[in-house]
Every structure is written in C-alpha cells, then in structure tokens.
Amino acid sequence: MSQRDRIMRDAQRTAVEAREAAKRGRDAQKRERAKRSFSTPDHRHCSVCWAPIPLDEDPPVCSDSECGETRRKRESSRKRLTVMLYLFPAIAILLVFLQVIT
Numbered sequence: 001m002s003q004r005d006r007i008m009r010d011a012q013r014t015a016v017e018a019r020e021a022a023k024r025g026r027d028a029q030k031r032e033r034a035k036r037s038f039s040t041p042d043h044r045h046c047s048v049c050w051a052p053i054p055l056d057e058d059p060p061v062c063s064d065s066e067c068g069e070t071r072r073k074r075e076s077s078r079k080r081l082t083v084m085l086y087l088f089p090a091i092a093i094l095l096v097f098l099q100v101i102t
C-alpha cells in the first residue's frame with residue numbers, strides 16, 4: 001500500500017469518526033431539548049380520569065366527586081375479588097377434607 005493510499009484511508013476514517021461524533025452530539029442536544037420542553041413539576045394522575053394532581057394526594061383522585069365515587073366502587077369490588085380469591089379455594093379444600101374424614 002502506497003503512502004498516498006494510507007493517507008487517504010486515514011483521512012476517510014477520521015472524517016467518519018468526526019461525523020459520528022457530531023451526530024452523537026446533536027442527538028444528545030436534541031434529547032436534552034426535548035427533556036427541557038417537557039419538564040413539568042412532579043405530579044401523579046387521578047386514577048379515574050388521569051387529570052394531573054399533586055404528588056401527595058391520597059387517595060389518588062382529583063377533586064371531582066364522581067372520580068372519588070368511582071374509585072371507592074373500584075376499590076370495594078377489588079377487595080371483594082381478593083376475598084373470593086381466597087374464600088373459594090378454602091371452601092373447596094374444606095369440602096374435600098370433609099369427604100376424606102367422613
């Protein structure tokens with residue numbers, strides 16, 4: 001390989017590296033800008049209508065009374081489901097147990 005070829009190859013490699021470095025820099029800048037334009041104070045969302053509410057709001061619903069009502073209903077049906085989840089297998093096991101001992 002002649003010296004001229006080597007110089008050409010090295011120059012091309014340097015150009016490619018420079019281009020990649022520039023691209024990386026641009027991407028980082030773009031990401032940074034996107035992050036800044038979307039930065040909002042920390043918050044959470046109403047579990048019913050997803051309206052932004054303060055982070056320490058508990059229960060996590062907005063001031064709308066309908067949302068509070070919906071959340072209460074959901075919560076109670078979830079609790080009922082959890083109880084059934086344990087109760088039905090327990091009854092099944094009890095029935096099997098009774099059959100075995102009688």
Ligand SMILES: [Zn+2]
Binds near residue numbers: 046047061062063
């Ligand atoms: Zn809501």
